[in-house]
Amino acid sequence: MTSTIPLPSVDARALGGALARLRESPPLVQCITNIVVAQWSANVLLASGAAPAMVDNPREAGPFAAAADAILINLGTPYRDTAEAMIAAVTTAAANATPWVLDPVAVGPLAWRTEIALTLLEIGSPAVIRGNASEILALGGGAGGKGVDSLETPEAALGVAQSLALRYGTVVAVSGAVDHITDGDRIVRVSNGHPVMTRVTGVGCALGALIAAFTGTVDDALLAATTATAMMTVAADTAAVSSSRPGSFAVALLDELSDLSPNSLTEKVHLS
Amino acid sequence: MTSTIPLPSVDARALGGALARLRESPPLVQCITNIVVAQWSANVLLASGAAPAMVDNPREAGPFAAAADAILINLGTPYRDTAEAMIAAVTTAAANATPWVLDPVAVGPLAWRTEIALTLLEIGSPAVIRGNASEILALGGGAGGKGVDSLETPEAALGVAQSLALRYGTVVAVSGAVDHITDGDRIVRVSNGHPVMTRVTGVGCALGALIAAFTGTVDDALLAATTATAMMTVAADTAAVSSSRPGSFAVALLDELSDLSPNSLTEKVHLS
Amino acid sequence: MTSTIPLPSVDARALGGALARLRESPPLVQCITNIVVAQWSANVLLASGAAPAMVDNPREAGPFAAAADAILINLGTPYRDTAEAMIAAVTTAAANATPWVLDPVAVGPLAWRTEIALTLLEIGSPAVIRGNASEILALGGGAGGKGVDSLETPEAALGVAQSLALRYGTVVAVSGAVDHITDGDRIVRVSNGHPVMTRVTGVGCALGALIAAFTGTVDDALLAATTATAMMTVAADTAAVSSSRPGSFAVALLDELSDLSPNSLTEKVHLS
Structure with missing residues (x-):
């Protein structure tokens, strides 16, 4: 008898394998991110086993990108200096085939960061674009959200996400x-996670950083994005057991990211 | 027999009502704030039930302000980019009658931010000015404090606070x-709170953000400032019961802001 | 019989004395630091008993430095504005003989911040230079590290640290x-501390800030750097007993810095 349920495109055991590799050889992740989540993102990377480096000025971002294993570009609070730094880092990444991740925070309704995102996408293709449904819809030509929260579901954005992925030769991760x-x-779906994640600022932004870390660890960007997403949401499931209140949950999330073993990741992730 | 004790200008039940409204319809709060407290302020807003958005660059701050329900301007670490963004956002706010809150961190002894504050006050009247006693005295023409800590008490600054409020047609909240x-x-006095609040950076700055959230929720700015102050200090009272050590207190404060119900707020606040 | 074990250059009782003085008269510490650790550094200073002030723009950093008891310059994420602010603050510090601390984050492989560090060192001598071994080696003319983590040990960098100290008339603190x-x-060695300190971003950067606080408290910069290092690592030892997981450890570290008494510091520090 043949099963009619398709297997997920990524095997849960591969996720554990990717995490084991990250821990054995911590990737150096250059983060050009926003002032709200810089500390939190660095702590998520350190707790998970990666090595963050926030080099985000115009004169050093390009040269440093040549030494990084992966680069995160997060558009949360761009300024003149950091916008220049993003372009410099992505230019280096494109020249060296270094993987980079684009987190297009609030792209769509905000004109300048939308321009920056499109400029970066012209320089080269990111390994992964990570956003909420509104951001992905906006980047695909839709209207976008209101502020940083999504008004749409990942399911509703899936078609646009697929088109975007094909247009830029990238992986698109829609968080929700x-x-x-x-x-x-x-297509891979990860159904772990807990609502309290939306009550802590920067969980999505830190996920973008973690995706970047895994693009520096494994070649398959779909596996990288899935492993990072699985890691964040499985750790969140466990953390929410100790507390679903936002202050103590955030602390527990770092603890659980640190404790999460490759085997636990494989066992606890819900892929479809 | 007639009571000679005057009733507070704001009824404790109105505070619970304001909190219930904020939770039902989370205001979008644009924060142009400082690098020290950006994450903390966003987490305080999220835990409390509001929706923060840190849009603080010159090209997007003005247009975004047109969509925000309220705006926070905090002068903690101004730079060229963010100072321009403040002016753009307040200009939009003035044109649209969107409420904005001024937190004049360290105004007085520091010349540039004092200029910025006065420029903003010329563009339009904030709904609320929140500061410590030294900042309020400085803004009212006095000498100001030393750094970010107040050398004066709210009681000593009350007369200047009243003059400032009348001069700018605003509400002045003096923290202490x-x-x-x-x-x-x-005049409303809130006597909740705990000394450990002064051992955690940005409790006052986050209160400014929370005041902004309530100005986006209720029309009466005095009620907005009182509700936010009551919420922060009542949550602090409860948090300090679990820990009065600064690291764990800060975590507990977010938890208690999240848990605080409108009824508890009304019951626990000490108004006079 | 004469002991052949040399006494440490700093007496453990002097550390407790320095901490008591800091608590009695909290130094105002101007921090020009990076976006990753600004909140954390302020919280470490507040928990320890000092008074942080993050005044880091070009127009105010110089004048404010005249009122500060000590200044921290941290090169983690320099921008045009903050680099100008650093020069202004150090110029004032040099004119007023105000102690300042240089934390040369990632100096060596990154050209611009290396230039900034050398420019600052030409303006005046810092009271203390604090870095990891790679940074100290790079500042002494070596090749430097990869990102922000050290590839070398303090033992291997000691000779260069001594040369640097003599060249600039300063104290060099090599963390590890x-x-x-x-x-x-x-030479003083402090052997307290726990490996989880490397899994929390900014412990080293916050140590730099705490060293600055003690340079504003005691005249002997060797004592200042030793006291701050002892305080951070003794508090870390105690915090790691409650949790060696990075999220809860960071919270406990702030609690323990706040609780640490002068007597406990003297008793628990391991000097050699």
């Missing part, structure tokens, strides 16, 4: 209650 | 052991 | 498993 990750062809 | 809030005519 | 602190002549 059920995370949807696609390279245009393959 | 007993918070004093005035529109020039009415 | 065993912290080495030298004025070129005297």
Whole structure:
């Protein structure tokens, strides 16, 4: 008898394998991110086993990118200096085939960061674009959200996410209650996670940083994005057991990211 | 027999009502604030039930202000980019009658931010000015403090606070052991709170953000400033029961802001 | 019988005395630091008993430095504005003989911040230079590290640290498993601390801020650097007993810095 349920495009055991590799050889992740989440993102990377470096000025971002294993570009609070730094880092990344991740925070309704995102996408293709549904819809040509919260679901954005992935030759990770990750062809859904994640600032931004870390660890960007998403949401499930209140949950999330073993990741992730 | 004790200008039940409204319809609060407290302020807003958005660059701050329900301007670490952004956002706020809150951190002894504050006050009247006693005295023409800590008490600054409120048609909230809030005519005192609040950076700055959230929720700015002050200090009272050590207190404060119900707020606040 | 074990250059009782003085008269510490650790550094200073002030713009940093008891310059994320502010603050410090601390984050492989560090060192001598071994080696003319983590040990950097100390008339504090602190002549080793400190971002940066606080408290910069290092690592030892997981450890570290008494510091520090 043949099962009619398709297997997920990514095997849960591969996620554990990717995490084991990250821990064995911590990737150096250059983060050009926003003032709200810089500390939190660095702490998420350190707790998970990666090595963050926030080099985000115009004169050093390009040269430093040549030494980084992966780069995160997060558009949360761009300024003149950091916008220049983003362009410099992505230019280096494109020249060296270093993977980079674009987190297009609030792209769409905000004109300048939308220009920056499009400029970066012209310089080269990111390994992964991570955003909420509104951001992904906006980047795909839609209207976008209101502020930084999504008004749409990942399910509703999936078609646009697939088109975006094909257009830029990238993986698109749409965060939400059920995370949807696609390279245009393959689709992976991760259904771990807890609502309190939306009551702590920067969980999505830190996920972008963690995705970047895994793009510096494994070649398959779909696997990288899925592993990071699984890691964040499985750790959140465990953390929410100790507390679903936002202050203590955030502390517990760092603890659980640190404790999460490759085997636990494989066992606890809900892929479809 | 007639009571000779005057009733407070704001009824404790109105505070619970304001909190219930904020939770039902989370205001979008644009924060142009400082690098020290950006994450903390966003987490305080999220835990309390509001929706923060840190849009603080010159090209987007003005347009974004047109969509915000309220705006916070905090002068903690101004730079060229963010100072321009403040002016752009307040200009939009003035044109649209969107409420904005001024937190004049360290105004007085520091010349540039004092200029910025006065420029903003010329563009339009904030709904609320929140500061410690030294900052309020400095803004009212006095000598100001040393750094970010107040050398004066709210009681000593009350007369200047009332003058400021009348001059700019605003509400002035003077933070301290007993918070004093005035529109020039009415005066409300909130005597909740705990000394450990001064051992955690940005509790006052986050209160400014929370005041902004309530100005986006209720029309009466005196009620908005009082509700935010009551919420922060009542949550602090409860948090300090679990820990009065600064690290764990800060975590507990976020938890208690999240847990605080409108009824508890009304019951626990000490107004006079 | 004469003991052949040399006494440490700093007496453990002097550390407790320095901490008591800091608590009695909290130094005002101007911090020009990076966006990753600004909140954390302020919280470490507040928990320890000092008074932080993050005045880091070009127009106010110089005048404010005249009122500060000590200044921290941290090169983690320099921008045009903050680099100008650093020069202004150090110029004032040099004119007023106000102690300042240089934390040369990632100096060496990154060209611009290396230029900034050398420019600052030409303006005047810092009271203390604090870095990891790679940073100290780079500042002494070596090749430097990769990102912000050290590839070298303090033991290997000691000779260069001594030369640097003599060249600039300063104290050099090399952070690592065993912290080495030298004025070129005297050497103090502090062997407290726990590996989880490397899993929390900014522990080293916050140590730089705490060293600055103690340079504003005691005249002997070797004592200042040793006291701050002892305080951070003794508090870390105690915090790691409650949790060696990075999220809860960071919270406990602030609590323990706040609780640490002068007597406990003297008793628990391991000097050699």
